[in-house]
Amino acid sequence: MANEGAGYLGTEGRPGGISSWIFSTDHKRIGILYLVSILSFFVVGVSLGFLMRLELISHGPTIMEASTYNSVFTLHGVVMLFLFIIPAAPSIFGNFFLPIMIGANDVSFPRLNLLSWWFYMAGAALALATLALGPADTGWTFYAPYSLRTGTYVSLAVFAVFVLGLSSILTGINFVTTVHRLRAPGMGFWRLPLFVWAVYATAWIQIVATPILGVNLLLVIAERVFGIGVFDPAKGGDPILYQHLFWIYSHPAVYIMIIPGMGIISEIIPVFARKVIFGYRAIAYSSLGIAGVGSLVWGHHMFVSGSSYTAGVIFSFFTFLVAIPSAIKVFNWVGTLYKGSIVLGTPFLFALAFIFLFSIGGLTGLILGALSINVHLHDTYFVVSHFHYIKFGGAGFAFFAGLHYWLPKMTGRMYNTKVANWSCLVLFIGFNLLFFPMLILGIEGMPRRYFDYLPQYSTLQIVSIVGSWVLVTGLIMMFVNLIRGAFRGPRAPFNPWGSATLEWQIPSPPQRENFEKIPEVTKGPYDFRGLR
Amino acid sequence: MNETFEKTALHRDYAASKLGMWLFLLTELGLFFGPLLLYVMHDIRHPEAFHAASSGLDRTIGFVNTLVLLTSSLTAALSVASIRRGKTELTLIFIFVTVTLGGIFLVNKYFEWTGKIAHGIYPGGDAFAGLPPGEAVFYGLYFFATGLHGLHVIAGMLVLAIAAVLTASGIVNKRDFVKLENAALYWHLVDIIWIFLFPFFYLIS
Numbered sequence: 001m002a003n004e005g006a007g008y009l010g011t012e013g014r015p016g017g018i019s020s021w022i023f024s025t026d027h028k029r030i031g032i033l034y035l036v037s038i039l040s041f042f043v044v045g046v047s048l049g050f051l052m053r054l055e056l057i058s059h060g061p062t063i064m065e066a067s068t069y070n071s072v073f074t075l076h077g078v079v080m081l082f083l084f085i086i087p088a089a090p091s092i093f094g095n096f097f098l099p100i101m102i103g104a105n106d107v108s109f110p111r112l113n114l115l116s117w118w119f120y121m122a123g124a125a126l127a128l129a130t131l132a133l134g135p136a137d138t139g140w141t142f143y144a145p146y147s148l149r150t151g152t153y154v155s156l157a158v159f160a161v162f163v164l165g166l167s168s169i170l171t172g173i174n175f176v177t178t179v180h181r182l183r184a185p186g187m188g189f190w191r192l193p194l195f196v197w198a199v200y201a202t203a204w205i206q207i208v209a210t211p212i213l214g215v216n217l218l219l220v221i222a223e224r225v226f227g228i229g230v231f232d233p234a235k236g237g238d239p240i241l242y243q244h245l246f247w248i249y250s251h252p253a254v255y256i257m258i259i260p261g262m263g264i265i266s267e268i269i270p271v272f273a274r275k276v277i278f279g280y281r282a283i284a285y286s287s288l289g290i291a292g293v294g295s296l297v298w299g300h301h302m303f304v305s306g307s308s309y310t311a312g313v314i315f316s317f318f319t320f321l322v323a324i325p326s327a328i329k330v331f332n333w334v335g336t337l338y339k340g341s342i343v344l345g346t347p348f349l350f351a352l353a354f355i356f357l358f359s360i361g362g363l364t365g366l367i368l369g370a371l372s373i374n375v376h377l378h379d380t381y382f383v384v385s386h387f388h389y390i391k392f393g394g395a396g397f398a399f400f401a402g403l404h405y406w407l408p409k410m411t412g413r414m415y416n417t418k419v420a421n422w423s424c425l426v427l428f429i430g431f432n433l434l435f436f437p438m439l440i441l442g443i444e445g446m447p448r449r450y451f452d453y454l455p456q457y458s459t460l461q462i463v464s465i466v467g468s469w470v471l472v473t474g475l476i477m478m479f480v481n482l483i484r485g486a487f488r489g490p491r492a493p494f495n496p497w498g499s500a501t502l503e504w505q506i507p508s509p510p511q512r513e514n515f516e517k518i519p520e521v522t523k524g525p526y527d528f529r530g531l532r
Numbered sequence: 533m534n535e536t537f538e539k540t541a542l543h544r545d546y547a548a549s550k551l552g553m554w555l556f557l558l559t560e561l562g563l564f565f566g567p568l569l570l571y572v573m574h575d576i577r578h579p580e581a582f583h584a585a586s587s588g589l590d591r592t593i594g595f596v597n598t599l600v601l602l603t604s605s606l607t608a609a610l611s612v613a614s615i616r617r618g619k620t621e622l623t624l625i626f627i628f629v630t631v632t633l634g635g636i637f638l639v640n641k642y643f644e645w646t647g648k649i650a651h652g653i654y655p656g657g658d659a660f661a662g663l664p665p666g667e668a669v670f671y672g673l674y675f676f677a678t679g680l681h682g683l684h685v686i687a688g689m690l691v692l693a694i695a696a697v698l699t700a701s702g703i704v705n706k707r708d709f710v711k712l713e714n715a716a717l718y719w720h721l722v723d724i725i726w727i728f729l730f731p732f733f734y735l736i737s
Contacts, residue, residue, distance in 0.1 A: 108548040173555040181548040207555055211562030219566065219676065226655040228672030230570050235672070236581075236665020241573055245566055 007412065007509035025110035028510060031096030032410065033117050038092060039479075041083040041124060046475060048076040053434075053468040056461050059452060069451035070137035071152070075130070077140025078157060082164045083124050085391055086253060088399050089260030090206075091120070091171055094199045096410060098175060100503040100510065101193045103184025103519045108177040112170055119167035126160035139449065141250070144231035144242035148223045155224050158217045165210045165217075168256075172206030175199055184502075186521035193501045193525040194283050198263025201287040205252045205259075209295065213249030216242065240305055247298035255294040257391055258358075259287055261398030262329055265351050268405050269333045270526040271499045272348035273340025277526045279332040286325035293322040303374045312371050319369035326362055330355060345497060346420040350401030353428045357393025361386060364439065379449075382442025385435045393431055400427070400478065407482060408492035412509035415485025423481060427474035433467025501525045546710050553714040557721045560684070564725050567677045571732055574669050581666025587737040588653070589674070590644060594734040597640050598726065604633035605723040608692070608716040618706035620699060627696040627712075630719060634689045641682055645675075674733050681725055688722045691715045 008028045011020065021029055052072050055062050064072065095113065099106055107113050130136060136157040138147040147154050179192070179200045192200075220242075222228045229235030231242045270277040277283065299307060299315030307315075333355060342348070364386040368374055377383060408414050437460040438446075446457050453461060495504040502521075506514060523529075575582045611626035648671070652659035655672055663671070695715040698704040704712045 108545060109552060112552075169556075169559050173552050173559075176555060177548050177552045180551060181545055207559055208562060211559045212566050215563045215566035215680075218680070219570075222655075222676050226675070228655045228676050229668050230574070230672050230676070236574075236578070236667075236669045237672070238573070238577075241570055245569070 007507060008512045009412070009509050010512075023114070025106075025114050026512065027095050027099050027106050027110065027113060028410075028514075030113055030117055031092055034087065034091040034095060034120070035410075037117075037121060037124065038084055038088050041079055042088075044128070045076055045079040045084055046472065048072050048079065050468055050472055052076060053465045055451060056453065057465050059455070061451075064451075066451045067137060070139075070449070071135035073449055074137055074139050074157075075127075075135045078127055078136075078161065080391075081140060081253075081257075082161055083127065085257045085395050085399075086164075086168060087120060087171075089264060089395070089402065090175070090199050090202055090256075091116075093195070093264065093402050093406060094171070094175060094260065097406065097503050098196055098199055099178060099182065100506065100514050101196050101501055101525075102179065102182060103187050103502055103515065103521060104178065104182035105514050105518070106182075107174050108181050109174050113174055116167045116170040116174070119163055119170065123160045123162075123164035123167060126156060126163060130157045130160070141246060142217070142220060143246075144220065144223070144239040145233065147220055148232055155221050158220050162214050162217045165214045168206050169210050169214075172203035172210070175203040176207065179203075184515075184518050184521050190281065190284075191521055191524050192284075194266035194277065194280070194287075195260070195263035197284040198259045198266070198287050201291040202256050202259045205256050205291050205295070209249045209252040209256075212245060213253075216245040216249070219245075240302070240307075243302050243305055244298070247301045248295075251298040251301065252291070252295050254387075254390065255290050257395045258398075259290060261354070261395040261402075262287070264398045264402040264405070265333060265354055266329070267499075267501065268347045268351045268401055269336050270528075271405075271497050272343050272345050272351070273337050274343065274498070274528060275336055275340040275526075276524070276528070277332065278335035278338075279328070280524070280526070282328050283332050286328045289325035289328075290322060293318060293325070297322055300369055300374070303371060304378045316369055316371050320366065323362060323366055323369075330359060330362075343497075346417050346424065347401050347405035347497070349421055349424045350397055350404060353424060354394060354397040354401060357389055357397060357428075357431065361389030361391075361394050364389060377442055379447055380442035381438040381446045381448055384448045385438035385442060388435045388438075393435070397427075397431075400424075403482060405497070406503075407486060408496050409503060409508050409510070411486040411489075412492055412507075413485055413487070413489035414492040414496065415481050415489050419477065419481040423474050423478035425474075426470060426477060430467055430470030430472070430474050434464050434471050435467070437461075437464045437467070495531075498528070498531050500528050500531055544708070549710045549714060553717050557717065560721055560725075564677070564680070564728070567673055567680070568728065568732065571673050571677075574666065574673070575736075578664075578666025578669070581664050582670050583737040585663075585667040585670035585674075586733060586735075589734050590647070591734050593640050593644050594730055597637050598730050600633050600637045600640070601723045601726050604630045604637070605720050607633065608719045612709065612713050612716050615699065615704065615706065615709045615712055620702075620705075623699050623712070624696055627692050627699070631689050631692050631696075634685050634692075634719075634722075638682060638685055641678065645678075677729055677733070681722070681729055684722050684725065688715075688719045691718055 008026060021033060024030065051063065052069065055064050055069055095107070130153045133153045133156065136142070136147075136152045136154045137150060138154060142154065142158055179196060219228070219230060223231055227235070230237045231239050233239060266277060266283055297315060297318045299311055300319045303312050303315075364382070368377060368383060368386055404415070404420055441457055441460050444457065446453060492508045494506065494508050497504070502519065503510075607626045607630045611623045611630065614622040614626060648654060649657065653663070653671055654660055654675060660668055660671065692715050695704060695712045698711055
């Protein structure tokens with residue numbers, strides 16, 4: 001297939017300009033809207049994280065005061081979680097590719113889809129408005145009772161997260177409906193690409209869990225504005241209940257972040273191993289398994305909050321249990337590589353980095369899930385390092401892998417693969433330099449969220465800070481290369497990696513109407529016979 | 533907007549519209565799950581205080597309001613049944629009755645709330661501060677849950693009003709009535725949530 005015209009990116013036959021984008025109901029254009037906006041907020045989040053690290057380069061206030069530091073880590077968390085990592089994979093790749101991968105021309109509710117993006121932007125505007133007004137200093141968790149008392153703009157920040165949650169819910173509803181209603185003829189559930197399975201499982205978590213967070217945030221606002229007293233011990237309320245409601249959502253939210261990333265990896269591994277994925281059904285079921293069991297582990301955030309020993313044991317047990325479906329995925333990916341004809345493409349390198357980093361993240365999670373060790377490690381750098389290995393090393397690297405895998409399809413142009421491979425290596429080194437020392441610091445007792453530290457932590461702190469510089473260098477390399485590629489790279493062929501899924505069987509970039517005729521699906525997503 | 537680009541055919545998937553609505557209703561239940569969970573936890577801790585506070589609510593108004601909402605659910609269902617038979621005028625009448633009943637519910641609620649507020653029993657009020665801890669939390673939850681429900685009543689009335697306009701202009705008709713059906717589903721949700729709130733807050737003492 002040739003590259004004539006610019007497909008859905010072109011303007012012929014309709015007015016161009018910004019309004020043809022921000023009012024478009026085309027799922028591909030909405031995917032690009034999310035891509036641009038989410039990556040912009042990612043830059044904000046990275047900058048905040050970079051400044052936090054830099055502050056710790058010497059003792060005492062270096063570039064900011066303690067209170068500013070509190071606001072910076074709060075905003076870093078809010079931006080990275082709610083504006084970047086939760087929406088990144090489902091909203092960008094899910095929007096762009098889920099309909100194409102199931103052989104549909106759009107999602108079930110295109111206008112609702114656009115509305116989700118507008119809600120996302122409104123929530124983002126509110127969150128960033130607090131930056132100017134006086135950012136919250138509670139941490140992204142908004143724990144009561146401090147969040148009820150502090151003088152900063154907590155209500156606004158909380159409301160921003162509420163609006164972002166609404167956006168997330170609407171996206172979830174759209175995807176579940178789309179998967180049920182718009183699969184092409186022959187596209188049974190067991191022929192769905194694993195990325196679709198992953199987004200489908202994620203969408204269910206978004207629908208079921210997000211409202212709990214939503215109402216919890218409304219309760220915080222009601223507490224702050226009216227003082228209804230449910231979380232306020234002075235009025236007979238109980239702040240621990242806030243923590244329960246918060247983690248009932250926010251632990252499943254961790255899986256909202258990671259499951260789509262696992263889906264991306266499940267797409268990339270078989271393509272670059274030129275082999276049918278090992279254990280297709282096991283991977284699909286494990287997505288649902290993680291979504292299910294992951295809803296029952298929230299108490300492991302609260303082992304030291306005074307919950308009963310029995311509750312601790314139960315939550316610890318479920319925490320170990322949820323590691324099983326995650327491990328099933330890792331073993332299946334590695335099993336797919338065995339005796340494959342491996343092609344070391346850029347997306348594949350990112351996928352390998354993902355497996356390595358995610359394994360460290362997962363195993364440190366088990367260490368934290370053990371009751372007795374948790375008491376020692378709770379609220380230390382060990383926890384910070386663990387969740388960065390999962391969210392950045394896992395979800396983040398999977399997202400980068402997806403960018404390198406799918407951007408040629410989205411833009412119709414190829415980036416420089418040599419630079420991309422180097423950026424992957426620099427990112428990998430920078431990431432480990434930044435976060436591995438934190439594991440050791442945590443074991444040695446360095447508490448999280450402190451803007452200063454004792455002299456014995458200096459060496460590892462400095463190593464970690466240098467790591468942040470390497471990481472940022474890698475990010476700049478990667479993004480400059482991708483942006484150059486998107487605008488000025490050579491034309492990409494319609495199927496540069498030799499993939500078997502439907503999105504690679506149409507031109508790059510796709511036409512406005514994905515399929516002139518809805519395809520009849522006759523084989524599985526990883527059946528490479530007849531390709532190349 | 534690019535009308536030419538809109539995939540109009542996709543908007544006519546009846547089953548998808550219903551599925552989407554049901555999923556949305558599920559999220560609404562999730563929203564009320566939070567306060568009800570808090571209610572249960574606090575009730576376990578302060579059973580006497582909760583019962584004492586509950587007896588301070590006016591059961592008669594609560595009961596009348598339950599009847600009002602149940603009746604409105606019936607008329608909402610009847611409006612859908614009428615449009616299926618193509619009886620536009622009857623549909624409009626039933627929607628009108630439903631919205632009016634919603635209004636009556638809110639008026640009753642208004643008198644109930646202002647009665648409590650006049651006695652200083654509201655978060656920040658004089659009497660509120662002096663209440664035993666459990667009772668204060670009870671009323672805090674009462675105002676939050678019924679307030680949130682009240683907002684849903686208003687939203688439901690708006691949605692039904694829009695459905696009425698669409699019915700009158702013929703967009704909702706015998707063949708394509710999913711918008712009205714979804715509006716009615718939303719109204720049933722408003723009703724069902726009240727069916728839970730009523731015994732929780734009024735009948736436990």
